[in-house]
Amino acid sequence: MTKDGGSRVRLGMFLFRSRAAAPKRKPALIPDGKRVYAIGDIHGRFDLLSAMLDTIARDASASAGETQIVFLGDYIDRGADSRSVIECLLGGERRGWTCLMGNHEAMLLAALDGELDWPMWLGHGGAETLFSYGLSSREFAGRAQPDALRDAVLTAIPPAHIAFLRALSGSVQIGDYFFCHAGIRPGVPLERQVLSDLLWIREDFTESALDHGKRVVHGHTPVMEPEILPNRINVDTGAYLTHRLSCVVLEADQVRILQV
Template identity: 35%
Template sequence: MQTPNRQTYAIGDIHGHLDLLRGVHDLVAEDMARHGAGQVLHVGDLVDRGPDSRGVVEYLRQGIAGGQDWIVLKSNHDRLFTMFMDDPLASDPGLRSDLSWLHPKLGGGVTLGSYGVPNASDRPIAKVHAEALAAVPQEHLDFLTSRPTWHRANGAIFVHAGVRPGIAIEDQAEDDLLWIRKGFLDHEAPFEALIVHGHTAIEAPTHYGNRVNIDSSAAYGGPLSVVVVEDGAVFHLTAQGRVPLLP
């Protein structure tokens, strides 16, 4: 999962906001017109909370199938979705025991609503699951389950949530790559490479020296952000162009 040394565009947590995703892709296209082609990477959380999870999954799935140089990483919310579809009573080890994917805090009911399954958080789970099996295309589930958990390019490692310090990226546990906060966010020493991640919602992309968080809270009404990583430098890509993102 190593790409040639060229610019990588990393897009934060999408959470069902297809309109925001299209807008960010437009920014990327404009930047590529000025700086040359690059690879576009999405750190996951395609689904939950926002209005059009189905549209986001289909847009990215069709783009990749059509030859777009896009990478979509596996994330905790996307895994919660596919786990529910496999077994509605399954419990993800990264999720608090008092919560389920259909709890309003997680947003699974909104995701199923985008597939035409109404009021999923308020009805018997067996009925909801049966309707979901009939409504959610298998190609969407196959797409989400087959996503890679990390990607290395331009001197950086891209993951959804973060990494366990002291463990090579090839040996990281999927649960950590999709869920980790404690032990990663408070780690101040260098990692094996700059870590670019989402998962933990903040106001704007932030460079911490050893990691860059690009989840700017699209799930909660914030913008969807994209950064450019090129030759070790990081830029926040805005409507006005590239803005250096410094530690």
């Protein structure tokens, strides 16, 4: 064998050993005896939410273990019936539901707290939300009266609904999964993630192939079909536009998708 040929063989053997030594990603696991349903962005589509809850009830009837439903945020705005969505989610904790905050809930609260200009929220679907509560934002168009609009919103939206929105969590962890609305900042430990990233991050997260320590389940970035990737699962299928609401079902090391 030539000297060059021997070098090529040795290089090939080195590459083979390097690849063989690379650690394989272990499958993410849900604790034994538990099944988790994580539902993507609803955006005021109470009709789709009702259909999904019926679908989950039928699916869960075949499980002998504990079931938990996680809602990934963005319950309001853009769709026609945000009020009914919030009314449905109220008290869900007693039914084993976990409701996380989305950036649209955060925008409404920021507007109420004077931290965001009302037109910013109204232009991103807030007008439809107010309409579902019987209030037309057109009555305040062109007025420099943010206090008047704030008072009208607080009158139209029941205090229990506002309290529900303020109590929403930014994330939850179950087994080897981390659930949040938008995603996480790659390279930052999960316990040090900040709420602004959990609610708003996009490309820095969705384009990352890093192992985040846990598999992240999220919405926020609409896709035509759910994305099931080694480090993340995206279940936002743009319900208010596509008329399709998606849910990922996690049990042991298995992943399934439900759609209505």
